[in-house]
Amino acid sequence: MVLVFALAILLDLMLGEPPLLIHPVVWTGRLAAKVTKPFGSKWHGAFVWCLSVIPMEIGLLLLVRTSYLYLPLGIILSAFILKTTFSIKMLRTLVRKSFPLREESRIPVSQMVRRDVWKIDLGHVASASIESLFESTVDGITGPIFWYILLGLPGALLQRLANTMDSMVGYLTPELREEGYLSAKIDTVLNYIPARLTFLVMLLAGTLLGMKPLNAIRVLKNSKMQSVNAIYPIAAAAGLLGVRLEKIDAYSVGQGELPSSLDIKRALRLFDLTLCIFLVLSISLNYYFYGLSLFGHPYGLVELL
Numbered sequence: 001m002v003l004v005f006a007l008a009i010l011l012d013l014m015l016g017e018p019p020l021l022i023h024p025v026v027w028t029g030r031l032a033a034k035v036t037k038p039f040g041s042k043w044h045g046a047f048v049w050c051l052s053v054i055p056m057e058i059g060l061l062l063l064v065r066t067s068y069l070y071l072p073l074g075i076i077l078s079a080f081i082l083k084t085t086f087s088i089k090m091l092r093t094l095v096r097k098s099f100p101l102r103e104e105s106r107i108p109v110s111q112m113v114r115r116d117v118w119k120i121d122l123g124h125v126a127s128a129s130i131e132s133l134f135e136s137t138v139d140g141i142t143g144p145i146f147w148y149i150l151l152g153l154p155g156a157l158l159q160r161l162a163n164t165m166d167s168m169v170g171y172l173t174p175e176l177r178e179e180g181y182l183s184a185k186i187d188t189v190l191n192y193i194p195a196r197l198t199f200l201v202m203l204l205a206g207t208l209l210g211m212k213p214l215n216a217i218r219v220l221k222n223s224k225m226q227s228v229n230a231i232y233p234i235a236a237a238a239g240l241l242g243v244r245l246e247k248i249d250a251y252s253v254g255q256g257e258l259p260s261s262l263d264i265k266r267a268l269r270l271f272d273l274t275l276c277i278f279l280v281l282s283i284s285l286n287y288y289f290y291g292l293s294l295f296g297h298p299y300g301l302v303e304l305l
Contacts, residue, residue, distance in 0.1 A: 016087075028053060028165070048183075056161060064081060084160070091141070095132070099261060099264040099265055105129070123257070133268075211240040219254045226251070231253070234253050238254025
C-alpha cells in the first residue's frame with residue numbers, strides 16, 4: 001500500500017492532472033451538473049449526491065479489484081486512481097503563476113476561486129490566491145490522503161468525490177440552499193479532522209521557517225468564518241504570514257495589510273514545507289501499518305483494527 005501511495009505522489013508531481021476524459025472527479029462534476037435543478041429540495045439533493053458519487057465509487061473500486069488479477073496493472077491503476085483524488089502540482093502551478101503580483105495574476109486566480117477577481121484590487125487578488133492555496137490543501141491534498149490512510153482507496157475516493165459535490169451544489173444561495181444541504185454537511189464531516197491536522201502541521205512548518213505560530217493560534221481564536229473547516233488553514237496562513245486575508249462582504253481573517261507579491265512567495269514556501277512534513281508523516285504511517293504490502297488491506301487502517 002505504501003508503494004501505491006508513493007507512486008501516486010510521483011505521478012502527480014511529474015505529470016499533473018490526467019486528461020479530463022479519464023478523470024473521475026470531472027465525471028462526477030459533470031453528472032451532478034446535469035441532474036441539479038434550481039430550488040431543488042433536500043430530497044432531490046440527496047438523490048443528486050447518491051447518483052453522482054455512489055456509482056462512480058463502486059465502479060472504480062470494482063475495476064481496481066479486478067485489475068489485480070494482473071498484479072502490475074493493479075498497482076498502476078490503483079496509483080492512478082489515488083492520484084486523481086489529490087492535486088499537488090496543479091494547485092502549486094496556479095498559485096505560482098500569480099507571482100509576481102500583477103494584472104495578469106487575475107487569470108490563474110480566477111481558475112481557483114468563484115469570486116469575480118476582475119472587480120477587486122490586487123491586494124484582494126493576492127489574498128484570494130493564498131486563501132485558495134491553503135483551503136485547497138485540505139480539500140484536495142491532506143483530506144483525501146488522511147482518508148486513504150484510514151480507509152484505503154475507498155476513503156480517498158469518497159472524500160474527493162464528496163468535496164466535488166460540495167463545490168458543485170454546496171452553496172448558501174437561494175437556488176441551492178436546500179439541494180446542497182447534504183453535500184455541504186458530508187464535506188464538512190469528512191474534512192473536519194484533516195482541516196485541524198493541517199493547521200497543526202502548518203504551525204510546525206511555520207515554526208521551522210521562522211514564522212510566529214502563536215500569532216496563528218491567536219488569529220484562529222479571534223476570527224469567524226461560515227466554514228468551520230476552512231477557517232483553520234486560512235487562519236494559520238494569515239497568522240504565520242502576518243497578513244490580512246479577506247473576501248469582501250464575507251470574512252476578514254488576521255490583521256495588518258493585505259498580502260503583497262512577496263507574501264505569495266512566502267506562502268508557497270509554507271505550503272511546500274507543510275506538504276513535505278505531511279507526506280513524510282503519511283508515508284511513515286502507511287509503512288508502519290501496512291509495511292511494503294502492494295495491495296493488502298485495501299480498506300485501510302479500519303481493516304487492520
